[in-house]
Amino acid sequence: MQELHEYSKCYDLVVIGGGINGIGIANDAAGRGLSVFVCEKDDLASHTSSASSKLIHGGLRYLEHKEFRLVREALAEREVLLNKAPHIIRPLRFIMPHRPHLRPAWLIRTGLFFYDHLGKREKLAGSNLVTFDGLDSPLHPDIQRGFEYSDCAVDDARLVVLNAIQAREHGAKIMTQTQCISAVQIEGLWHVTLENEHGVFQVKAKVLVNAAGPWVAQFIRKNLNLKSPYGIRLIQGSHIIVPKLYEGEKAFILQNDDQRIVFTIPYLQRFTLIGTTDWEYTGDPNHVEISAEERAYLLDVCNDHFKQQLTEADIVSTFSGVRPLCDDESDNPSAVTRDYTLALSAESTAHAPLLSVFGGKLTTYRKLAEATMDQLKPFFNSMKKEWTATALLPGAEHFNSIDELKDQIQQQIKGIGEATAERWAHAYGTRTMHFLQHSNSIHELGQDFGHGLFAQEVDYLVDQEWAITSEDILKRRSKLYLDFNQDEIQILEMYLHVLHERRLRQNVA
């Protein structure tokens, strides 16, 4: 047993989980003046929060399940988030081919009417009818009509990281690769035991926030030794990535015979992202993988709609995650509520409160965090009021447009390719200049790992964005994993190893 170190500091909040919900809550709380500690057992956004369809959306199909509260809140959040982070979020038009035997046109028109009017909308265009010209259309010739409406696309993992950076700037302490192994209440405080590569240590907190996503109920039972107030349904969703399936910037929402829908979304210039599935999951949430049936299902839905026929050989990459949904005992995985439930347990003022997050969407993370703070207000008299609705996320400061920023980057760094400048503009917004400020040409960016990744960016990700492994960098901070081969990954790993050793020596000195 390693020595148990105890940090003398007592935090207002200790948050378990570095997904969008944990980090969103930490950021909101830190900005209100609370002292916050977050532990994440792996990397930020390494589970559900990087395995989403990457949409900031109202959820048209949730209207069918009468989730009006959720849809209204989510619709309104689209423009709030678009304004907060215009570099990582973009408006996206969706085309829904009409297949009369599945849903009648009047039903879809009614749904779209609500979709256009339920939430505040200033920037996003409303819905309209579309017709498809047989020759130019990527769809089968028998699909001649459809509908079009707006939602937004987001870089999900970066949404988490940007919130984490902002939380840190408000004083939050965030530790990745640090697992909470237990927490007990002693004299009105939580004593939280954590473990990472440096050993086992303890922090204290007035309030414990359990945002462990797929592990939320298990954490209450096993790590806290308490009874979970709600059950959790783990619903697996998988995506496949194929070379660009059609020209243009629009997404399609395809209705399938089983009443489910599948999105095809233009992805990273060269690809189309196709998903998702909705399958009950009973395995270990640490290791979720796409099944052969899911691959076949997604290919079939596309082939039913598009002229270009896809086969297994077209699949470039896949990813899967599990939605941690609050169990409403629905028979159908697609119908389980996507809304969130916050469970606050504080038996008396002498007891330290535990707040657990069940369910939720990427889209509603900010509202979920506000709702959490509302529930915690009685425990923190001097807590400041809500602030996140209008606060820009890091990189959105002084941001006008991707094109303008891209030009600025290309003017500063002589010889930098357009694709790299554009990637930086999207990922870091105006904070790109944080790692470029002392450089004027491509030769000053340090080791070149290929595909527009240079040492200067890697160092920034390690120093400022909690990146440790090549996967953190290639899969979540950038999406360069689709370009890198094994040899190139190995070179990056060697560099990271040396950097890690150097940082350790500097810390010791």
Ligand SMILES: Cc1cc2nc3c(=O)[nH]c(=O)nc-3n(C[C@H](O)[C@H](O)[C@H](O)COP(=O)(O)OP(=O)(O)OC[C@H]3O[C@@H](n4cnc5c(N)ncnc54)[C@H](O)[C@@H]3O)c2cc1C
């Ligand atoms: C296939 C799919 C598609 C989706 N598409 C969309 C979409 O397009 N739009 C949208 O709005 N939403 C979407 N969602 C929903 C959204 O992704 C999730 O609601 C959200 O990411 C959940 O975030 P979370 O923080 O609760 O969970 P997670 O991201 O899983 O974070 C929980 C974290 O807690 C950590 N943790 C657990 N136990 C411990 C412990 N003991 N100690 C330390 N850390 C711990 C885990 O490692 C994990 O990183 C989708 C979900 C899926 C699965």
